[in-house]
Amino acid sequence: MTDTLVSLIHTERAALADDLAGLTDAQWAAPSLCDGWCVEEVVAHLTSAATMTPARWIRSMLLAGFRPAVHNRRRTAEHRGATPAATLARFREVSASTTAPSGHTAAWLGEVVVHGQDARRALGLASGPSVGSATEVARFFVSRNFAVPSARNAAGLRLEATDGPFTAGAGPIVRGSTEALVLAMAGRPAVLPDLTGDGVAVLRARIGGPGPGPAQSSAG
Structure with missing residues (x-):
């Protein structure tokens, strides 16, 4: 590995x-x-x-x-x-x-x-990490706090990637690309608009960021 x-x-x-x-x-x-x-x-x-x-x-x-x-x-x-x-x-x-x-x-x-x-x-660059790379990081981030409080940010939430195999946890759902889930666990509020599910409100309270816009009502 x-x-x-x-x-x-x-x-x-x-x-x-x-x-x-x-x-x-x-x-x-x-x-x-x-x-x-x-x-x-x-x-x-x-x-x-x-x-x-x-x-x-x-x-x-x-x-x-x-x-x-x-x-x-x-x-x-x-x-x-x-x-x-x-x-x-x-x-x-x-x-x-x-x-x-x-x-x-x-x-x-x-x-x-x-x-x-x-x-x-x-x-504003559209490129990003491979799903495979992001998945490995997501699995590590959800398992422990190391350099960033990623496990704490994810605690009590059900994380579900929409582009890969990563899933973790139980509780209010947060769905999005694996990359967006990684960045959210790392405490980057800018990715919150890319996520959906009832658990986004919990994440927002933990890492900050704006409230949901009209297109993101399901995240509230």
């Missing part, structure tokens, strides 16, 4: 790099769905994750006083290039890396799936 997940990570990194290759400077500077980070910073963060060994992670966290935001800010600045093109080139260089801060391979697949969509969705 680990080899499969590593292969998916490499595939998703390469696909993201290709999708972002033609961006303008304004698009690189656009806010992503990850609060406080522009698109270029998201890519630099992914480069950092692909070069972070457990020892490097511990040292960086120690120097940051075990403040994840400080750690992330420093490492993102370290891996950001002098230009967006340089930042993207650095990301491409590590696209086949097998280095990670820990052995939680599904979590690092989640990094590129979630942050990739943080960038793509903010820019």
Whole structure:
């Protein structure tokens, strides 16, 4: 299973790099769905994750006083290039890396799936992760809180993917693409309009976001 997940990570990194290759400077500077980070910073963060060994992670966290935001800010600045093109080139260089801060391979697949969509969705790009990649992340996210409170966000809900095999939980139903379910568990309110079912109101209360519009009445 680990080899499969590593292969998916490499595939998703390469696909993201290709999708972002033609961006303008304004698009690189656009806010992503990850609060406080522009698109270029998201890519630099992914480069950092692909070069972070457990020892490097511990040292960086120690120097940051075990403040994840400080750690992330420093490492993102370290891996950001002098230009967006340089930042993207650095990301491409590590696209086949097998280095990670820990052995939680599904979590690092989640990094590129979630942050990739943080960038793509903010820019209005229609592409996204494969259903297979999103399914592996969904299964991991619903099972535990790791980096994001995904299991807590999903607790007491019945999640049903409309494009793949993923289902989990019991309770009010939340239906949508596997990718949208992953992003919702990761706390991205922007995907709430893509979901339906009585459980969407519960998710909205947990992760924030606007109320349902006229086309989303079944989610209320």
